[in-house]
Amino acid sequence: xxxxxxxxxxxxxxRVIVTGGTRGIGAxxxxxxxxxGAQVMVCARNEPASPRFHAKVIxxxxxxxxxxxxxxxxxxxxxxxxxxxxxxxxxxxTRPSPGTAAYGAAKAGLHHLVTSLAIEWAPKVxxxxxxxxxxxxxxxxxxxxxAGAAAAIAVGVPLGRMxxxxxxxxxxxxxxxxxxxxxxxxxxxxxxGGEPPGFLSAAVPRHEG
Numbered sequence: 001x002x003x004x005x006x007x008x009x010x011x012x013x014x015r016v017i018v019t020g021g022t023r024g025i026g027a028x029x030x031x032x033x034x035x036x037g038a039q040v041m042v043c044a045r046n047e048p049a050s051p052r053f054h055a056k057v058i059x060x061x062x063x064x065x066x067x068x069x070x071x072x073x074x075x076x077x078x079x080x081x082x083x084x085x086x087x088x089x090x091x092x093x094t095r096p097s098p099g100t101a102a103y104g105a106a107k108a109g110l111h112h113l114v115t116s117l118a119i120e121w122a123p124k125v126x127x128x129x130x131x132x133x134x135x136x137x138x139x140x141x142x143x144x145x146x147a148g149a150a151a152a153i154a155v156g157v158p159l160g161r162m163x164x165x166x167x168x169x170x171x172x173x174x175x176x177x178x179x180x181x182x183x184x185x186x187x188x189x190x191x192x193g194g195e196p197p198g199f200l201s202a203a204v205p206r207h208e209g
Contacts, residue, residue: 007036007170007173008036008173008174008176008177008178008179009177009178009179010177010178010179011033011036011037011038011173011176011177012036012037012038013037013038013039014033014036014038014039014176015038015039015041016030016033016038016039016040016041016176017040017041017042017043017068017072018030018033018040018041018042018043019042019043019044019064019065019068020042020043020044021040021042021043021044022042022044023044023137023138023139024135024137024138024139024140024165025088025132025135025137025165025168026042026044026088027042027165028137028164028165028166028168028169029088029165029168029169029172030042031165031169032165032166032169032170032172032173033169033172033173033176036173053102054102057102057103057106058102058105058106058109060106061103061106061107061110062106062107062109062110062113065087065110065113066113069085069087069117069127072085073085073117073121073125076121076124076125077121077124077125079124082123082124082125082126083124083125083126084125084126084127084128084175084176084180085117085121085125085126085127085128086127086128086129086130086172086175086176087110087113087114087127087128087129087130088129088130088132088168089107089110089111089114089129089130089131089132089187090103090104090107090131090132091131091132091133091189091191091195092104092107093105093106093107093108093109093110093111093131094108094111094131095195110129111129111131111187114127114128114129114185114187115185118184118185118186119185122184126175126180126181126183126184127184127185128175128180128183128184128185128186128187128188129186129187129188130168130171130172130175130187130188130190131187131188131189131190131191132163132167132168132190132191133157133162133163133189133190133191133192133194133195134153134154134157134162134163134191134192135162135163135164135165135167135168136150136154136162136163136164137165150162156195156196157191157192157193157195158192158193158194158196159192159193160192161192162192163190163191163192167190168190171188171190174188175188
């Protein structure tokens with residue numbers, strides 16, 4: 001039994017469903033809620049086959065969250081305290097995403113979906129998005145290239161490191177807690193200060209004196 005960690009009060013006994021909760025960011029979120037004493041259920045899916053790849057990417061990152069949220073809302077509307085739905089977005093949905101355009105477009109749609117559902121399902125259900133930037137997981141390393149490339153990317157993050165699944169879990173715990181009872185339709189960006197503008201790396205530094 002893992003020790004109960006209560007950075008945000010009111011989470012013990014909370015019923016939490018984490019989609020994609022068997023590895024990477026999802027597993028980190030599930031483990032984080034477990035440490036608070038919440039009751040956690042996870043679900044996952046198989047990798048999409050090559051045919052209809054882009055459609056599968058959009059279905060996974062936009063259509064599936066909508067369907068899960070609709071099912072959760074149907075239950076939460078009948079609960080005395082309503083509920084909280086948290087989508088996992090990406091900075092790929094807020095900036096150009098060359099090479100992964102379908103993914104970025106789906107995440108951009110997810111951000112808009114959240115703002116719409118937050119209005120439709122209020123006041124009983126709050127709907128928010130956590131928007132991670134670079135996150136280091138076993139599954140993400142091949143995307144960055146290798147451990148060396150990931151380390152080089154981390155140096156460029158203003159806070160000097162990539163996010164961890166635990167960082168994402170903490171953001172989700174905050175949004176699920178009573179401390180966020182007036183937060184709905186919002187995007188909590190988790191990118192360590194963001195990506196410095198490209199021109200900074202090309203500019204010649206000038207020093208006074």
